[in-house]
Amino acid sequence: MRDDIPGLLPKNLRLLVQGITGKEGSFHTKMMLDYGTNIVAGVTPGKGGSYIHGVPVYDTIAEAVEESEANSSIIFVPARFAYDAAMEAIYNRLSPIVIITEGIPAHDTVKLVNAAAKYNVRVIGPNTPGLIFPNKYKIGILPDRYFDEGAVAVVSRSGTLTYEISMSMVNRGFGQRIVIGCGGDYIIGTNFIDILEILRRDLETKAIVVIGEIGGDDEERLADYIMHTNYPKPVVAYVAGRSAPPGKRMGHAGAIISGGMGSAESKINKFKEAGVRIAYRPSEVVEKLMEVI
Amino acid sequence: MIEYEGKQLFVKYGIKIPDSMIISRDEYVDPPKPSLNYPLVVKGQYPYGGRGKSGAVKIANNYEEYIEAINSIAHISVGGVKPRYILIEEFVPHEKEYYLSIIMSRKDKKPVILVSKYGGIDVEELAGKPGSLMSLEIDPLIGYSDYHAKMVSKFLLNRLDKELMDMVRRLYRLFIENDVLLVEINPLSINESPIALDSKVMLDDNAYYRHDYTQYIEYSMLASKGEQIARKHGFSFVPLDGDIGVIGNGAGLVMATVDLVNYYGGSPACFLDVGGGASSERIQRAIEVIANELNIRSLLINIFAGITRCDEVARGIVQAKKLLEEMGIKVVVRLVGTNEDLGASILRDAGFKVYKEMDVAAMEAIKNEG
Numbered sequence: 001m002r003d004d005i006p007g008l009l010p011k012n013l014r015l016l017v018q019g020i021t022g023k024e025g026s027f028h029t030k031m032m033l034d035y036g037t038n039i040v041a042g043v044t045p046g047k048g049g050s051y052i053h054g055v056p057v058y059d060t061i062a063e064a065v066e067e068s069e070a071n072s073s074i075i076f077v078p079a080r081f082a083y084d085a086a087m088e089a090i091y092n093r094l095s096p097i098v099i100i101t102e103g104i105p106a107h108d109t110v111k112l113v114n115a116a117a118k119y120n121v122r123v124i125g126p127n128t129p130g131l132i133f134p135n136k137y138k139i140g141i142l143p144d145r146y147f148d149e150g151a152v153a154v155v156s157r158s159g160t161l162t163y164e165i166s167m168s169m170v171n172r173g174f175g176q177r178i179v180i181g182c183g184g185d186y187i188i189g190t191n192f193i194d195i196l197e198i199l200r201r202d203l204e205t206k207a208i209v210v211i212g213e214i215g216g217d218d219e220e221r222l223a224d225y226i227m228h229t230n231y232p233k234p235v236v237a238y239v240a241g242r243s244a245p246p247g248k249r250m251g252h253a254g255a256i257i258s259g260g261m262g263s264a265e266s267k268i269n270k271f272k273e274a275g276v277r278i279a280y281r282p283s284e285v286v287e288k289l290m291e292v293i
Numbered sequence: 294m295i296e297y298e299g300k301q302l303f304v305k306y307g308i309k310i311p312d313s314m315i316i317s318r319d320e321y322v323d324p325p326k327p328s329l330n331y332p333l334v335v336k337g338q339y340p341y342g343g344r345g346k347s348g349a350v351k352i353a354n355n356y357e358e359y360i361e362a363i364n365s366i367a368h369i370s371v372g373g374v375k376p377r378y379i380l381i382e383e384f385v386p387h388e389k390e391y392y393l394s395i396i397m398s399r400k401d402k403k404p405v406i407l408v409s410k411y412g413g414i415d416v417e418e419l420a421g422k423p424g425s426l427m428s429l430e431i432d433p434l435i436g437y438s439d440y441h442a443k444m445v446s447k448f449l450l451n452r453l454d455k456e457l458m459d460m461v462r463r464l465y466r467l468f469i470e471n472d473v474l475l476v477e478i479n480p481l482s483i484n485e486s487p488i489a490l491d492s493k494v495m496l497d498d499n500a501y502y503r504h505d506y507t508q509y510i511e512y513s514m515l516a517s518k519g520e521q522i523a524r525k526h527g528f529s530f531v532p533l534d535g536d537i538g539v540i541g542n543g544a545g546l547v548m549a550t551v552d553l554v555n556y557y558g559g560s561p562a563c564f565l566d567v568g569g570g571a572s573s574e575r576i577q578r579a580i581e582v583i584a585n586e587l588n589i590r591s592l593l594i595n596i597f598a599g600i601t602r603c604d605e606v607a608r609g610i611v612q613a614k615k616l617l618e619e620m621g622i623k624v625v626v627r628l629v630g631t632n633e634d635l636g637a638s639i640l641r642d643a644g645f646k647v648y649k650e651m652d653v654a655a656m657e658a659i660k661n662e663g
Contacts, residue, residue, distance in 0.1 A: 080502060105500035106397050107472050110433045113402050118434070143599035143630065158545025159569075160597045164651070167629070184544060186474065186497070187402055213545055216399045240548035243533070243555040244564075247341060247372075251529035251544025251566040253499055254399070260415070281556060282549050283652055
């Protein structure tokens, strides 16, 4: 089985961890190493020269790349410093850059995702649990024991709900090709369409589970994309927030119905038109998968 | 932001608004005599849309009508709340209403200027009228250029109007300098000079740390007591109308749990996300907030533990046991993940019901005692 996905993940992953000396950065560096992720360097300004779980720490990405040949990054840096951290990674052409940080102002995110597009760098997140290639490696904070390798790709805007649904899949014999969180923020670097376009040509992916939620119109546009490009793989979707009141932010910065836009109903209707199978409960995702595989 | 708050921000940036005064709730009984010229527009200030249809905007041609309008609007609820303020403005005579906004577009990942010759109606309706709406992208890496203002002026007036172009420039500065997600002038009047007749400003919660928004915001920041407490403790909390409290970890999971309660015919009382890695104290506090602020008959706690530890969660629930019993609240817990067996045994020893399946727990929480 190929363990790269062109356009998303490089052939030989050499990951750099930004914010590696922080509590979260350090903890998840250990978890990722234990799972088999090839982490070659860490960066924390002012902490250069030290080691975290055997990984060398540098002050700048330029030094880290010079010595370790890192080609991708994961960011745990606090929100107010995350913009600079991401720009540094973009200038050094690391790709993908997975931004775990929650709470980055939308104006900052907009600038960094536009810069990334210009430099041909892929940004995943912000406010994402990252991604996992079951039984190979992960770039993120997903608790690995709920995943197993298989042929279904899971693409989501949330964290724990993704673990929940993935676990119920594994319990019924459906492993995952890849599980990837796009992030819960108002502005995100990589959305559903980007991922489905990449997976379109991935021979190992036989079906796709989309876990959407209220807010924005990524799900509606994905439905259009599926319909108008005759998407070749079956898609099952769950949309969270059917009982969310308008104008209230439901935890995620991006999960808000505003100006009559972004309701779960609108997303579900669009998905149905596009032939996507809808699960109304998280546990129903597996039942819908059994209908298509 | 509420209309009058947004307009204060407009004034700071030199965007013209009608001459006006603001009346607070304590003054409704005996409103001050306006030193403005009639006719006046009397507008209730609400955190939600739809006031026009509810009759909370009135014209007053004289003092009697002014008093009458205030007395009437003071009792009109929009979105379940009565106005804490009423805005009094001089009526601006105008033949035509326009629309002007700058939005941080989620789809385009860029600021976008939207303009229309047909103001006064929703932008969604405008989008349905072909040719009525123009959108102009601003590259965030390059920024605004007067080209944008020229395009707006040409589109609306078919000429280059200095004052309108100046307004676009000022609006963009306001947008950038305050981390605005949406700033909308609808309607916009352009008779002699452009005047913002209404304002809608959406700020970015994530950018609060680098602004002193409190100089413009009073009312819209004054959430309910429960919301304030939740905010203080860093929970995401949204009160709903029902009688079943919902606590969980992770926004998506809590949304899904709230939906599930609804799906099985129950009525959720809130959305409360404790976030990742919650300690027992945090869980206890979350339960206390819900028990004290809401009138619930049962509480559904749904934890899918990754970084979170089920035994910590269980200890938090046990610490809140006395309060829950005193208030007669039934508790249903669903625990899965890190240390789930330990967590479940702690809870069972204390007499709680623990489940593994989310669906079963939701149905159990809905069931009436008996």
